[in-house]
Amino acid sequence: MILGLPRGIGNAVFLPGLFDCPGMLCYKNLFSARCCVMHAIEVDGLTKKFNGFTAVDNIDFTVDAGELFGLLGPNGAGKTTTINILSTLLDATAGHGRIFGFDVARDKHEVRKKIGVVFQEVALDVKLTGKENLEFHGMMYGMAREERREKVKEVLELVELTDKADALVETYSGGMKRRLEIARGLVHKPNVLFLDEPTLGLDAQTRRHIWDYIKKLNKESDVTIILTSHYMEEADYLCERIAIMDNGKFVASGSPEKLKDVLGGDVVSLELEGSAGNLIAYLNDKEWIKTLAEHDGVLSLTLERGERRIPELVTAAQAHDVKVACVHLRKPSLEDVFLHYTGKTIRDREASQSERNRAMMRGRMGKRR
């Protein structure tokens, strides 16, 4: 492993093409107490305020080179704002973000060379063909003709759009546009790829398809991927590590398995009729219940060997004058993790977010005046 090159004092030195893993090339690593691998992404204390409204609230995280990292949370949690800051489109109010050692606010040009972004909304020129969009991209990134041609051909094949390459993008379906954008994000061989809600608004089949591309991509190349999503199962399926974001803050992070383990054992949901107050007070004292959350008349408990506890739970409910309409037992999902940490389901959060978003829009428009 190459440790680093002590060149120039005070500057991170990057020599493209000389070594395979650019993350190892910073001289700072020589003095670092950590291992020689620099993080692909380092974020500390990142905060973004829009006219008093805090969209991103003091978040810290690191992503290793080659990792597939997920930012999970409801709409309006601050995921896109985070991506916009890390991709140099927005300036943070406080804190720092670094991509392979380059500061996203100060070394914008270097950061831009290293990253590829697939934005949440379609960002294609629909009056150009698919191929022209990719060519445009390659030229903007200063690629030489031969290399560009080759890479454009390659990514078109990867996302199976070779046949439609010469059709205007306005004739593409939603899924095809998305695939084209993912392909475009790869044309200039970025070290870090941001995917902001890559499957938003797509049907289940197309979504599966795109998941497979993302997985394949992460496996076959050493590109670091950051993906945002508000689909829990998407993050669960794709990401090696996720951070759950809510109201601009990180509420939990770790591998999906680890996060689900926190809940411990199984999830038992009891659909109740009647006032559950006494029952909850009673169950709160039980040691074998790890977590307990009541939401919309549904009591969710996590406990080990749930199937053995169901009779006891039903009996306890009857004893407290609560009728049990339905009992459900399952393994915990990330949705439960979210509920555990925030006390709300993701859908509820999104409903209450709309007010927050309006506040944010007001904040942003005010700023422009």
Place this chain on the structure above:
Amino acid sequence: MIIHRAAIYVLWLRELKRFSRAKSRVVGALAMPLFFLAFLGLGFRKMMIPGVSGGVGYVSFLVPGILGMSLLFSSTFGGLSVLWDKEFGFLKEIMVAPVSRVSIVLGRLAGGVTTTLVQGVLILGVSLFMGFKINTLASLPLAVVFMALISITFLGLGLIFASKMKDMQGFNIVFNFVIFPLFFLSGVLYPLDNFPQWLRYVSYVDPLTYGVDGLRGVLIGVSSFSVIFDLVMMTAMSLVMIFLGAYFFEKSEAV
């Protein structure tokens, strides 16, 4: 200041491709000035307009003005087209690329100047069939220079507004309170000598005044100022506008 030539080229190329594919846009951009020419030219044909010297008919007086008008409209729209890119998300694709903001402005400028010049030359060509007579053919290159300077000036103006606006909603305000006054103040339709003195002073801050006057001087040999003075003023104004446009564009946020 870093210039990325490949980026400027590809931004220019994109503009040209979009232009050549939007046939209806081209036809629409040509139709209005030609209608202006045809109907105003026919309608005022017999009239003696004070300030238009006897040897020059109204059509000849009108053609350079209509050219200026068409350049004013299409260039301001060209500058404002950043807002369309913002609306359709494509601006983010441009802004996230490792390309200096100056190069992005230059690329847009190159594309805008090219497409508006094509329109201007087409209008000039058609006007020849409507009875317009150019002074000498040798003056054509200088006319193109004036057209390019007008185009650059108002592309810059459009860019300033695009950088300050969030979406196309403010478009009508810009159109009614900026573009139209600039159009009327520049003396496209009538000689500025007929304005009361105070209004003439106002017209002196309108860049198009010098553009239209310069085009008249070059094409029909009649102008209020000297052609050299018009040229100097247009050059200065285009530089100021493009500098301001680039400055505000640099400051604006893509999201």
